Amino acid sequence: MKSSLKLALGLTSAITASTAVSNVAHAEDLTLCWAAWDPANALVELSKDFTKETGIGMKFEFVPWTNYADRFLNELNSHGKLCDLIIGDSQWIGGAAENGHYVKLNDFFDKEKISMDDFVPATVVGYSEWPKNTPNYWALPAMGDVVGWTYRKDWFSKPELQKEFKEKYGWDLGPPTTFDQLKQVAEFFQKREIDGKTVYGASIYTERGSEGITMGAMDVLYSYGFQYENPKKPYEMEGFVNSDKSVKGLEFYKALYDCCTPPGASNSYMGEGVDAFKSGQVAMHMNFAFTWPGLQKDENVGGDKIGYFVNPKGPDGEQFAQLGGQGISVVSYSDKQESALKYIKWFANKDVQAKWWSLGGYSCLNAVVKDPAFPASQPYAQTFLDSMAVVKDFWAEPSYAPLLQASQKRFHDYVVAGQGSAKDALDGLVKDWTQVFEDDGKM
Amino acid sequence: MLNRTAENVARATPEPLARKVRGISDKGLAWLFISPTILLLLAINIFPLFWAIYLSFTNYRANRPNEVVKNLGLANYQRILGDKDIWIAMQTTAHFVFWTILLQTLIGFTLAWLIDRKFRSHAFWTTLILVPMMLSPAVVGNFWRFLYEPQIGLFAYAISFVTRIPPTDIQMLSNVSLAPWSIVIVDTWMWTPYVMLICLAGLRSIPEYIYEAAEVDRASNWRQFWSITLPMALPFIMLAVLFRGIENFKMFDMVNLLTGGGPGSTTEVASITLKRQAFESWRTGYSSAFAIILFVAVFGLANIYVKALNKVKQR
Numbered sequence: 001m002k003s004s005l006k007l008a009l010g011l012t013s014a015i016t017a018s019t020a021v022s023n024v025a026h027a028e029d030l031t032l033c034w035a036a037w038d039p040a041n042a043l044v045e046l047s048k049d050f051t052k053e054t055g056i057g058m059k060f061e062f063v064p065w066t067n068y069a070d071r072f073l074n075e076l077n078s079h080g081k082l083c084d085l086i087i088g089d090s091q092w093i094g095g096a097a098e099n100g101h102y103v104k105l106n107d108f109f110d111k112e113k114i115s116m117d118d119f120v121p122a123t124v125v126g127y128s129e130w131p132k133n134t135p136n137y138w139a140l141p142a143m144g145d146v147v148g149w150t151y152r153k154d155w156f157s158k159p160e161l162q163k164e165f166k167e168k169y170g171w172d173l174g175p176p177t178t179f180d181q182l183k184q185v186a187e188f189f190q191k192r193e194i195d196g197k198t199v200y201g202a203s204i205y206t207e208r209g210s211e212g213i214t215m216g217a218m219d220v221l222y223s224y225g226f227q228y229e230n231p232k233k234p235y236e237m238e239g240f241v242n243s244d245k246s247v248k249g250l251e252f253y254k255a256l257y258d259c260c261t262p263p264g265a266s267n268s269y270m271g272e273g274v275d276a277f278k279s280g281q282v283a284m285h286m287n288f289a290f291t292w293p294g295l296q297k298d299e300n301v302g303g304d305k306i307g308y309f310v311n312p313k314g315p316d317g318e319q320f321a322q323l324g325g326q327g328i329s330v331v332s333y334s335d336k337q338e339s340a341l342k343y344i345k346w347f348a349n350k351d352v353q354a355k356w357w358s359l360g361g362y363s364c365l366n367a368v369v370k371d372p373a374f375p376a377s378q379p380y381a382q383t384f385l386d387s388m389a390v391v392k393d394f395w396a397e398p399s400y401a402p403l404l405q406a407s408q409k410r411f412h413d414y415v416v417a418g419q420g421s422a423k424d425a426l427d428g429l430v431k432d433w434t435q436v437f438e439d440d441g442k443m
Numbered sequence: 444m445l446n447r448t449a450e451n452v453a454r455a456t457p458e459p460l461a462r463k464v465r466g467i468s469d470k471g472l473a474w475l476f477i478s479p480t481i482l483l484l485l486a487i488n489i490f491p492l493f494w495a496i497y498l499s500f501t502n503y504r505a506n507r508p509n510e511v512v513k514n515l516g517l518a519n520y521q522r523i524l525g526d527k528d529i530w531i532a533m534q535t536t537a538h539f540v541f542w543t544i545l546l547q548t549l550i551g552f553t554l555a556w557l558i559d560r561k562f563r564s565h566a567f568w569t570t571l572i573l574v575p576m577m578l579s580p581a582v583v584g585n586f587w588r589f590l591y592e593p594q595i596g597l598f599a600y601a602i603s604f605v606t607r608i609p610p611t612d613i614q615m616l617s618n619v620s621l622a623p624w625s626i627v628i629v630d631t632w633m634w635t636p637y638v639m640l641i642c643l644a645g646l647r648s649i650p651e652y653i654y655e656a657a658e659v660d661r662a663s664n665w666r667q668f669w670s671i672t673l674p675m676a677l678p679f680i681m682l683a684v685l686f687r688g689i690e691n692f693k694m695f696d697m698v699n700l701l702t703g704g705g706p707g708s709t710t711e712v713a714s715i716t717l718k719r720q721a722f723e724s725w726r727t728g729y730s731s732a733f734a735i736i737l738f739v740a741v742f743g744l745a746n747i748y749v750k751a752l753n754k755v756k757q758r
Contacts, residue, residue: 070722077506099507208705264593266617266706398507402724409528409708417619417707439502 029057030339033072033083034326036062038294039143042359049355050346056339065270066210073401076101076331084334085343087142087326090126095398096329097130102138103330108341109137114348120144122391123364127327132396139327140344141364143290146387147219147322149182150277150295151175151284153307155194164188175309179220179252182284182312186260189283201260202284203276204253206416207269213415214394214407216286217253219322222392223314224249235437242426249314250422254415266416277301288324289387292380293360308383310390323391325362399436406432499732506725519732529733531708532716538623539630539698539712540691544684546631551638552680556672558639559646569643576636584700587629591615591701619709622702626710630697634690638683645679646672674758681752685745692741713737 032047034040040062047058061082063071069089075082076096088096096102105128109116116124116137123141130138155161156173165173169184176182186201193199205216218226225245230236240246262281265272270287274294277285278301296302311321328347330340346352353365357377362384363369375382395403407429414425437443467475499519503512523529558569575583590598599610615625649672657667695714698704704711704719717737721730 073506077508079508095506099509208707209703262594263611264614264617266614267703401506402726405719405724412705413707416617416705417709419619419707 028055028336028339029059030084030336030343031059031061031082032085032087032343033061033063033075034087035068036064037290039290039361042356042361045359046352046356046361047343049352050343053346054339054342056342058343069210069401076333079333081331081333081335083331084336084340085328086331087328088139089326090323091394091396091400091404093127093130093138093327094396094400097136097138098398100332103332103337103341105137105140105330105344106135108344112345112348114140114345118366120364120366120369120388122323122388123325123327126323126391126393126396127325127364130396139329140348141325142328142347143325144362144364144369144384144388145288145290145324145326146384146391147215147286147311147324148289148292148383148387149175149284149286149309149311150292151307151309152280152282152301152305154305155189155199155283156307158194161188175307176312177309178313178315179223180315183252183256183260186256186284190260195280197280199280200262200276200282202256202286203265203268203273203282204256204261204286205269205273206257206261206265206412207267207272208408208412208416209267210269211394211404211408212267212269213411214404215322215324217250217407217411217415218392218394219286219311219320220253220256220314221246221249222320222322223311223318224252225314225316225318228395235443237430237433241430241433242423245314245316246426247422250411250414250425253411254418254422257415289362289380289384290324292384293378296379306379308380310383310386320390320392321387323393325364397440399440402436403433406436495731495734498728499735501728503728503731504725505727515728519729520736522729523733523736528708529713529716532711532713535623535708535710536692536694536712536714539626539694539710540688542627543630543634543691544687546627547635547638547687548680548684550631551635551683552642552676554635554639555642555646558643572639573636575633576640578633580633580696581700583629583633584697587625587632588616588701591625593617616702617706619706622706622710626698626701629701630691630694633697634687638687641679641683641686642676645676648679649675678752678756681748681755685748685752688748689741689745693737 032043034043040060044058044060051057069092072083072086072088073092074080076086076099086102088102093102097104108114116128116135119128119141123144124137125132127141128137128139130136156175162173165185165188168188171181173185173188176185182202188201189199190201191198205212207213225243226249227240227243228237230240261268262276265276268276270291273285273287274291276282277287277295278298280301292308295306298306311319313319328344330337330344334340347356348365350365350367353363353368357363357368357374368374369385369388375385394400397403410425410429410432413419414422420428434443500514500516501512502515504510554572558565558572578586587598590596593599593611593614596610598615599613602608602613603610613621615621653671653675654667657671662670693714694712695718698710698712698715699718702710704715713733717730717733720726720733
């Protein structure tokens with residue numbers, strides 16, 4: 001009786017102790033919040049090394065892009081403790097810094113000898129700094145991204161199509177370098193029969209709900225000469241946002257939508273674009289670079305069938321591309337900030353960044369992207385580098401959300417619904433953005 | 444007999460408990476029972492309403508909790524009432540409410556009238572007609588989005604079969620002229636059975652002897668319909684219109700799933716505008732003012748309507 005009592009007590013103690021130990025280990029787990037997409041899966045794989053090295057477990061909270069901003073901005077605004085680390089969108093940085101959602105990383109970077117000079121400059125400005133172009137850092141550049149284009153190399157190389165194209169337009173069918181060329185190529189493929197199937201010119205961003213049409217239209221507007229404000233007088237937008245060049249750019253985007261997109265593509269963003277390209281519907285496809293590793297591996301359209309090109313030049317030879325991507329930040333409401341900072345330190349390491357690129361993430365570390373072997377490391381690597389050299393980003397002000405909603409409405413009303421003129425849309429946009437900055441007391 | 448049973452139960456009640464219950468008056472007991480419900484109502488209905496009214500006079504933004512909240516007086520209300528886009532959203536809502544109610548009432552009443560004939564297997568058809576109403580709006584929205592798809596959707600192919608227009612040209616959700624009707628069609632498909640059910644209840648409540656008396660007076664079927672069926676079912680039809688009107692005035696899910704308010708702002712009903720202002724632009728004070736305006740509008744219209752309904756019932 002006594003021995004069985006001892007055994008029972010022993011077992012109970014062992015179970016209690018093991019539960020306590022596992023609870024302690026569990027308490028150290030970090031939760032990283034991001035969007036649910038391919039690079040997130042690569043990060044899960046990568047983070048296993050962090051757990052191996054430090055013993056700190058990693059949990060992940062990934063939310064689809066359509067709900068990503070709503071979900072995590074709500075979490076930050078309510079001072080929630082769900083996320084210890086967050087990979088937040090580049091436009092959030094102003095609001096997150098001013099509202100105290102992110103931990104300022106300057107002291108930590110100094111202590112750990114992490115230098116922002118080691119990262120691609122555009123990503124530091126885009127993902128880490130607030131106010132912009134000042135050495136105040138709120139994130140470590142984590143996932144470089146930029147809008148570029150993919151095209152069907154196999155269709156472009158068909159001799160009969162090349163011949164017909166040359167006769168019609170007078171230049172060799174190939175990846176376009178100007179927007180005029182892009183429209184000609186798109187028109188050429190629109191409603192063409194290829195391999196017994198009707199195909200279309202291009203898939204472009206037209207989504208209304210979150211940020212789609214703005215990210216797409218801006219790619220054209222930047223290269224046409226659009227500027228957010230007077231470079232000499234901040235927040236002065238009249239004549240810059242609605243300049244003649246901007247009007248021409250927006251007219252071009254509408255013309256591209258009207259002539260050369262697949263039927264029903266009136267609410268298309270990243271997912272819809274990938275679907276259109278993967279299903280062999282379109283000859284060209286505008287999308288963020290994060291989609292390229294997946295497309296490259298695709299059995300039907302990847303491998304030798306796919307090519308990549310940088311966002312084309314505007315009529316005056318200017319060339320810009322919309323910046324995407326995000327930095328990784330420590331949430332100031334987290335109780336595990338020390339462990340979270342350990343993760344940032346580990347993530348900034350060169351070997352980790354090199355592995356990040358090999359797994360499908362886009363490293364922003366100079367040592368990785370400026371390595372002589374980098375351009376040949378993937379078929380899209382050179383296009384990524386060239387695109388990152390010409391990036392521009394949307395407002396990153398604390399009021400980015402109403403600024404974005406205004407452009408979404410104005411662009412969609414004109415481009416997709418055909419209401420009013422491009423000039424009306426951009427004049428309206430100046431009015432809306434002025435109202436937002438007046439409400440903020442900045443004008 | 445009943446009194447005797449009650450006395451027996453009272454006698455069987457333990458003395459301490461009986462004393463306690465005896466200490467509370469009937470009114471006190473009534474308050475005791477309804478107080479949890481009242482507290483719940485105060486917490487989840489009344490308090491948020493008054494809080495929203497307070498916020499509607501401020502510049503508060505939920506995404507900037509650290510910012511000083513300023514009292515703006517009636518500025519939010521003035522800005523909303525002078526905003527062209529808000530009025531366009533209200534017109535879109537009115538268009539949607541008018542056409543859905545008109546179609547649902549006409550089709551719903553006709554179906555109810557036919558079902559009321561009690562033909563063979565009418566119970567089976569009633570159940571079948573009710574199916575769309577039982578589905579979740581999220582399912583219906585996604586399901587119709589695929590049906591409307593111009594390249595693979597069955598709807599486009601069906602219309603193409605009849606009209607000979609290529610299916611890829613039938614862009615129900617992308618075309619500015621067709622998009623509002625695409626939502627009206629889905630809402631009518633889903634909620635006509637609901638109107639039918641209420642109308643059927645109205646038709647079944649008409650006493651048989653009235654028709655028998657009309658037969659004796661040799662009234663024609665047409666005359667019976669106009670003089671008996673329609674007037675006596677009218678309060679029920681009006682009730683269905685009230686329910687659907689209130690529901691469709693605040694319609695959000697179906698529009699959000701089908702068009703998201705697009706193309707452009709063609710299908711942007713008031714609730715979509717409100718959601719964008721509140722949860723995408725984070726203008727909490729402004730959107731509270733808009734919510735209050737919508738609340739007053741629905742409440743006012745519903746009150747006027749209910750008075751009219753009572754008059755019809757008293758006739």
